[in-house]
Amino acid sequence: MAMTIDEVFVALTDLRARQPLVQNITNFVSMSVSANALLALGASPAMVHAEEEVGDFAKLADALVVNIGTLSPAWLRAMKKAAEAMGEQQKPWVLDPVATGATPYRSEAASTLLSLRPTIVRGNASEIMSLAGEAGALGKGVDSLAGSDQAVEAAKALARTSGSVVAVTGTTDYATDGEEVVSVTGGHALMPRSTALGCALSACVAAFSAVRPPLAAATAGLAVYAAAGRIAGERCDNGPGHLPAELCDALFRMDKDLLAAHCAIGAGSGEAE
Numbered sequence: 073m074a075m076t077i078d079e080v081f082v083a084l085t086d087l088r089a090r091q092p093l094v095q096n097i098t099n100f101v102s103m104s105v106s107a108n109a110l111l112a113l114g115a116s117p118a119m120v121h122a123e124e125e126v127g128d129f130a131k132l133a134d135a136l137v138v139n140i141g142t143l144s145p146a147w148l149r150a151m152k153k154a155a156e157a158m159g160e161q162q163k164p165w166v167l168d169p170v171a172t173g174a175t176p177y178r179s180e181a182a183s184t185l186l187s188l189r190p191t192i193v194r195g196n197a198s199e200i201m202s203l204a205g206e207a208g209a210l211g212k213g214v215d216s217l218a219g220s221d222q223a224v225e226a227a228k229a230l231a232r233t234s235g236s237v238v239a240v241t242g243t244t245d246y247a248t249d250g251e252e253v254v255s256v257t258g259g260h261a262l263m264p265r266s267t268a269l270g271c272a273l274s275a276c277v278a279a280f281s282a283v284r285p286p287l288a289a290a291t292a293g294l295a296v297y298a299a300a301g302r303i304a305g306e307r308c309d310n311g312p313g314h315l316p317a318e319l320c321d322a323l324f325r326m327d328k329d330l331l332a333a334h335c336a337i338g339a340g341s342g343e344a345e
């Protein structure tokens with residue numbers, strides 16, 4: 073059974089009460105966007121990526137997001153250390169496999185991190201299809217060339233082989249544990265015209281993973297973000313320039329009525345009800 077809007081709101085209320093410390097090893101483009109989205113949501117962000125300290129910091133963190141957007145060898149070593157530290161403590165972490173498939177280095181990095189058993193993998197359609205081993209799934213750099221509807225089977229297969237919950241985003245978002253598929257509608261067509269909003273979503277999903285089990289965390293993160301994205305997009309008549317700021321305002325103001333009015337959660341890979 074997919075979560076209800078009421079259950080999503082209870083998860084958001086729990087998150088706001090807990091204010092989870094979310095460690096981010098994320099790309100340079102998304103750092104500020106992700107930190108602001110986490111603060112607006114009600115979590116505490118920390119961008120900590122030096123390999124000398126990630127393991128120690130992971131002892132303090134309630135959740136971790138690992139995002140390979142601007143990867144380098146030192147960062148990859150830090151990502152592995154942090155992911156291992158979270159695994160040892162049985163604390164949740166989210167992998168955002170940015171542009172996996174674009175270069176062999178990136179694909180190898182994503183596979184290595186996947187083998188460390190992320191709690192949740194969140195990517196766009198091209199990334200999830202590529203990570204699931206589908207030939208010809210290439211995106212255009214960090215952008216997807218495929219629709220999320222095309223990636224649902226890949227997401228299910230990836231969830232089954234990896235043991236992670238997989239969230240694939242686009243016009244409709246999906247979350248799956250390999251058996252159950254949840255669909256979430258909302259968001260706005262301007263969202264892919266503003267950079268790093270997917271990265272910030274992955275960070276928000278990590279925050280929810282501190283207060284809910286994996287599939288519920290992914291569903292709640294997608295739903296709250298979908299509602300905020302819809303509200304924000306509708307306030308951006310002049311284009312995407314202010315979208316990240318509007319998105320943060322909408323995350324901050326989110327309540328049960330706004331959630332119910334601006335996103336929908338469905339079961340299965342069809343359209344959300």
Ligand SMILES: Nc1ncnc2c1ncn2[C@@H]1O[C@H](COP(=O)(O)OP(=O)(O)OP(=O)(O)O)[C@@H](O)[C@H]1O
Nearest residue numbers: 196241242243259260261263264267268269270271
């Ligand atoms: N056409 C669309 N309509 C509504 N929402 C959308 C649309 N495209 C993307 N979104 C929303 O935008 C957010 C980011 O998803 P997207 O798939 O674009 O991530 P991404 O490609 O990883 O982004 P980035 O790498 O720039 O951070 C999600 O909340 C998703 O639902």
Ligand SMILES: Cc1ncsc1CCO
Nearest residue numbers: 099101141142170214268
């Ligand atoms: C534009 C860009 N380049 C590397 S990471 C990133 C942010 C969106 O994924």
Ligand SMILES: [Mg+2]
Nearest residue numbers: 170196270271
């Ligand atoms: Mg991305």
